[in-house]
Amino acid sequence: MALGEVAEPVARPVAPRPDDTYRFIGVKWWGEGVYEFARKPGTETAASVLFRVEPDDLVINKIWARHGSIGVVPPDLAGAVGSNEFPTFRAKPERLLPRWLHWWSKSRSAWEACAGLSFGSSGKNRIKPAEFLCIPLPLPPLSEQERIVARLDAVEARLIARRRAAEAVEAELAQALATAFRRITADAxxxxxxxxxxxxxxxxxxxxxxxxxxxxxxxxxxxxxxxxxxxxxxxxxxxxxxxxxxxxxxxxxxxxxxxxxxxxxxxxxxxxxxxxxxxxxxxxxxxxxxxxxxxxxxxxxxxxxxxxxxxxxxxxxxxxxxxxxxxxxxPPLDAQRWFDRLQQKARAAREAAAAATGELDRLLPALLAEAFGP
CATH class of the missing domain: 3.90.220.20 (DNA methylase specificity domains)
Known part of the structure; x- marks a missing residue:
C-alpha cells in the first residue's frame, strides 16, 4: 500500500540560537543511512529554522533520494537537526515497524521508486514529500514484518562479525609481516x-x-x-x-x-x-x-x-x-624469497577472509530483493 497510509510527515522546528552548537545530519547514497554531517554553532547557519530528528524517523534528501539517499535515524543521532531539504516521516506503530522501513530504505525498489518521482534540471531533481508518500510499500502483517526483520538483522550481525574478524586477521598479518621484515633486515x-x-x-x-x-x-x-x-x-x-x-x-x-x-x-x-x-x-x-x-x-x-x-x-x-x-x-636473496612466500601466504589468508565476507555481502541484497521486490 502507499507509504502515506502507514507513515506520516513529522516536523520539529528549531530556531537556531547563536550560542548553541548543532549536529547536522546527512543521508548517504544507496541506503547507507543517516549520519552526522557536521557540528556547527548557530551563527554558521543561514537557515532561520532547522528541524530536529529522533530515532526511528525516516529521512530523505529531496535532491538525492533518486540515488538512494533514504534512511532511518539511529539512536545516537537523537536531537540532531537537518534543513528543510531533509523531510522527516514517522511510522504508524500499529501498522509499520521502523525497522521494516530501515530495511526498505536499503532496497533497490525504494531507490527506483524515488528516482521515478524525481524531476528537475541542473542536477536539482527534487522529490516532493507528498509524492514520496505515494510510493507503494510491501506491507505484510506486523508478525511477518518482525520475522523478516529478525532474519535480515541476523544476517547483518553475521556480516559485521565477519568484517571484524577479517579486520583482526588483517591486523595480525600486518604485524607478523612487519616483525619478519624487521628481523631479516636488521643487519642488512x-x-x-x-x-x-x-x-x-x-x-x-x-x-x-x-x-x-x-x-x-x-x-x-x-x-x-x-x-x-x-x-x-x-x-x-x-x-x-x-x-x-x-x-x-x-x-x-x-x-x-x-x-x-x-x-x-x-x-x-x-x-x-x-x-x-x-x-x-x-x-x-x-x-x-x-x-x-x-x-x-x-x-x-x-x-x-x-x-x-x-x-x-x-x-x-x-x-x-x-x-x-x-x-x-x-638481505640475502634467500631471505627475500622466504619473505615473499610469507607475503603470498598472507595474501591467500586475506583473499579467503574477503571471499567469506563477500558471500554475506551478496546474501543481504538477495534477501532485500526477496522481501521488497527486485
Missing part, C-alpha cells in the same frame, strides 16, 4: 634502487588498428588494475610502454601516495602510459615483491615522497633520479 646492507632495480622502459610502437590492454595503479598500495582496452587510432600524443610480469609499476604522479605495485602474470604484456614507470629488479640481487613491501612501509614511503617534489597533488611528480637514489635494505 643498503643498496640504491638504481643499482638493484633500475628504471627500464619498453616503448611500444603503436599500430592504429591494434588494441592494447592498459593498466593503472591504485593509491595506498592497493595494487594494479586493468583499464578499458585502447585502440591505437584513439591515441594522439600519448606514448605507451610494455609491462612484464615482475615489474615494479609506478605511477609517477601518485607514487607519493603509494600508487605502485608488482605486475603479476595476468599483467604480462599489458601497457602503461608515459605516466607509469617500470623498475626491473636484478634477479641475482633482489626480489621485486620484497622491494615493493619496503617502499610501501612508512620508512620506504617517506623516501618515495621525498623523491616526489611539489606541494599539491598532481604537481608531486616522482623524480626518476631521486627514485634511483633511494636506499633499500638488501
Amino acid at each position: 646492507p643498503r643498496a640504491r634502487m638504481g643499482d638493484v632495480a633500475p628504471i627500464t622502459r619498453r616503448p611500444v610502437s603503436i599500430q592504429p588498428d591494434a588494441t592494447y590492454r592498459e593498466i593503472g595503479a591504485r593509491a595506498f598500495g592497493r595494487g594494479l588494475f586493468e583499464k578499458p582496452p585502447l585502440r591505437g587510432d584513439s591515441l594522439t600524443w600519448q606514448k605507451l610502454f610494455e609491462i612484464q610480469e615482475g615489474d615494479l609499476v609506478i605511477s609517477n604522479i601518485k607514487a607519493w601516495e603509494g600508487a605502485f605495485a608488482v605486475a603479476e602474470a595476468s599483467h604480462h604484456g599489458t601497457v602503461g602510459s608515459h605516466r607509469y614507470l617500470t623498475s626491473v629488479a636484478d634477479p641475482e640481487r633482489a626480489a621485486p615483491s620484497f622491494l615493493c613491501y619496503y617502499l610501501q612501509s612508512p620508512e620506504g614511503l617517506a623516501q618515495v615522497q621525498a623523491a616526489s617534489p611539489g606541494s599539491a597533488d598532481r604537481n608531486r611528480t616522482l623524480s626518476q633520479e631521486r627514485f634511483s637514489a633511494i636506499e633499500v635494505p638488501l
